[in-house]
Amino acid sequence: MWSPSRSVVRHRVRRRRTLAGQVLVLQLAVVAVVLGAVAAVSVHQSTREFRDLRGGRMLSVAESLASTPIVREQLDAPLVEQVLAPDVDRAASLSGATIAEIVAPDGRVLASTDPTRVRGRADLGDSDAVRGRGWYGDVTVDGRRSIAGHVPVLDTDGRVLAVVTVSENYPSTWMLLSGSGARLLIYLGIGAGLGAVGSVLLSRRVRRHTLGLETAEIATLADHREALLHSIREGVIAVDTDGRITMINDSAVALLGVEPGVVGRPVDEVGIDPGLTEVLLAQGEVEDLVITTATRVLAVNRRSATMRGDAASGSERRGRSIGTVTTMRDSTELASMQSQLTSHKSVTDTLRAQTHEFANQLHTISGLAQLGSYDEVTALVGTLTRRRAEISESITAHVHDPAVAALLIAKTSLAAEVGVRLDLDPASHLRALDPTLSTDVITVVGNLVDNALDVSRDSGAERIVVRLQDEPDLLVEVTDSGPGVPEDMRDVVFSRGVTSKPDTPGGRGIGLALVRLVSVQHGGTAVVDDSDAGGARFRVRIPLG
Template sequence: MLQLLVVAVVLGAVAAVSIHQSTKEFRDIAGGRMLSVAESLASTPIVREQLAAPQVAQVLAPDVDRAVALSGATVAEIVSPNGRVMVSTDPTRVRGDADLGDSDVLGGRGWSGDVDIDGRRSIAGHVPILDTDGRVLAVVTVSENYPSTWMLLSDAGARLLIYLGIGAGVGAVGSWLLSRRIRRHTLGMETAEIAGLADHREALLHSIAEGVIAVGNDGRITMINDSARALLHLEPDVVGTPVAESGMDAGVREILLSPGDVEDVIVTTSTRVLALNRRSATSRRAESRGQHIGSVTTMRDSTELASMQSQLTSHKSVTDTLRAQTHEFANQLHTISGLAQLGAYDDVTTFVGTLTRRRAEISESITAHIGDPAVAALLIAKTSLAAETGVRLTLDPSSRLRALDPALSTDVITVVGNLVDNALDVSRDHGSRSITVLVRDDSTSDVPDLCVEVVDSGPGVPPEKRELIFSRGVTSKADTPGGRGIGLALVRLVSAQHGGTATIDDAESGGARFRVRMPLG
């Protein structure tokens, strides 16, 4: 209906322009003709001779009627200088007042223009009749009524009416076809239904606690809800921005632009641990059903869950250490029991002394450099666990660490524990099967910081993966679903929360060197 209304307005505008043009053309042509007829009548000798005749209306009536008959005018009159009608083709107007309008004919010049005769708009020509002295004796007026609107349209030509009819028909058919096409593209929904659907879609998306972000085939963000913007720290006007230029973390960008579907991938940003799921999106419209139109990625904040998992991992590590120590103690007790049964009491004393010295050496080698009890205990436990798995864990002699605030100590334990666990996983079957740990605080510089370095004997990390290995936690443990963990992701998260950094480079021994720096101020 709106389209038909537009067509009607256009056709009305065309008709109005046509009427205006026809009116202007009529004014120009008829005005010139009326002026010519008036000049011809004013120059007729009998008209000049009989102006003063007593029965001038009857004497000059035939000449005035002849002028009307020959020109097609509506009214022809002779008017006195004081505006009184002397002769007229309409007898009822004789001796009446004539309306000369804006005419300046009394100034002795001919004139043509619009006048009002008996309430009808007319085009008139006025010509003065002058005596030998140039004085105006009378005025000859010849006028023709303006045609009606229908006559103006008819005068514009039958083809105009045909064109208007064809235009109306084409507009109606075009509106019908356009309506069908629009309804097909909108799945048969009307505008109010589309608006309601859009409102419900926006309300639904922005009320979901999980983040939702859609990316088109061109790599641009097409939709993002409030939760996703908050999780990724993006601006409100990010829609339409290419993912590569959005400013989000590299790990998230990789998932959003990956070619296939992704399920429960752990990605860490500078402040959060996120679980991402990505699915390809296809069109559901009839004409493009099944066509790939982009992807939709959902994300949920797993920071607290990751922290709990890290704590559980730490407890599991302690349990494994205790289990290893129990196994080691059981072997040692069996040895002592056997020596006692053999009566080799001196050997028992020597064996126990050796074990005591070895334990004391391990503890002293760590506590001499590490003043924080929790970190020292962790390194002692990890040393025993490493020995059980056949890996030698050594504390760098340059290590030094004072007692830390309990909250900071907990974060340092998380960093050291995850780095050592990662090093154990990659070193147990590679190279010299050794790990070197450096923990050092520097409180003498202008910006005191804490440095943690763990060097393994594993295969190392390729340069192209060094950035992503912290964004997407990787583990070699077989019992981790999908082979993906969050240990290294937590290392980066903890360091970033303290304003620090986590980096990887090649170690001189051929493995990888993980270095974490955190400001202490």
């Protein structure tokens, strides 16, 4: 199926809208919202200032008009609206008020700067003037919100004769803004300029850190990355330079036996095997390193992860280490097969050695027969038969499991060929085992004996002692005459093998790792300490029951 190339995808993304364009639009929207908020606050403050300032002014004008003697004297005149009109007009013109009126206590307009309102009704609102006190506040005049000052006109007895009202309409929102329009334009220009410059700088920084990819491309790559990582069978785990897990796929979760939500946590706090934790926290590259956990044998590869970059993304960060990426594959079954092949090879080597030995013996018998020394032939055959029988009887008398006994007989012959003496401890006793357990015991004994043969050659004593017990638990103990195992290596020797490449020098495979794996699978233990003779003593204990 055809799929669009990266260049086509990027072209489509650009046609929609680039990340820089999105950032610019977002920042301009933020600037617009901020300026709108500033304008709202400015209108509110201007309104409050207008109310306080003009309200006090309207109250003062109303007090001045109410204190005029002609107002009190002419309230009952037949043509009061004409008599008092000059004073009312003068008060409005001097104060800049919209309208000035003299109102009867019942709300009827006696005189007004607007002749059409005479004999009409005035809205006194919540005014305290009808109760003999001066007041200013908001009222509605001809359907418009106004700030008004109300002052009562009192007679000598304190009775309210009339109310003088002086009011001014609130300015419109546009008029309030026009007073600070220049400042708002400056704010808008500065905000737009800073937003544009900031968006350009931010888009360049984002582009540099995303290697020029747009948001849709990043999302697509992230989806592909997740699908790829979680679909492969190999475990993959990434660790940053601070020792924290930055990525782990499903296979790694299963192989390591950790919880899925360990991303972001330190490696040494999530319950990973200590030997593997040490490998994950180390730097540099590792190829096909064999690590054993409590239940698995893992082949591990580690690579350093570095920062990618190009000329546009900044060469100063290119090549900087960002951690390591470790892949691991489950080699448990492969290791078991390798152990079985090693056992078969051991038997083959034993048969080859015995063939070589029997050939020499047959040549000797043939020569004696040709010389006519038939008594010597009989004596030689008897000696060889007794020696073979002694080896078999010394083992089968204590080991009643046929498979384990056969393995020890074969290993004894193989050890003799390389000049090492293999003895079975006289205190040993092993009953016939379940076939499954017998196979695992063969793996343990075979690998421990092979390891002992490797270290006991040319050691001077060249001796290996095997002890087997089945009460109360199954105990396998192998003592060699080698140099021993240093204390700081006694745990590592079971948990880490060497590279699986056949040309790697100094490797002994994963035999000891398999020994611990088998013991842990049965709920047992595998330890090593110093023997009385100075070599190493390996002990494997497996519960029976």
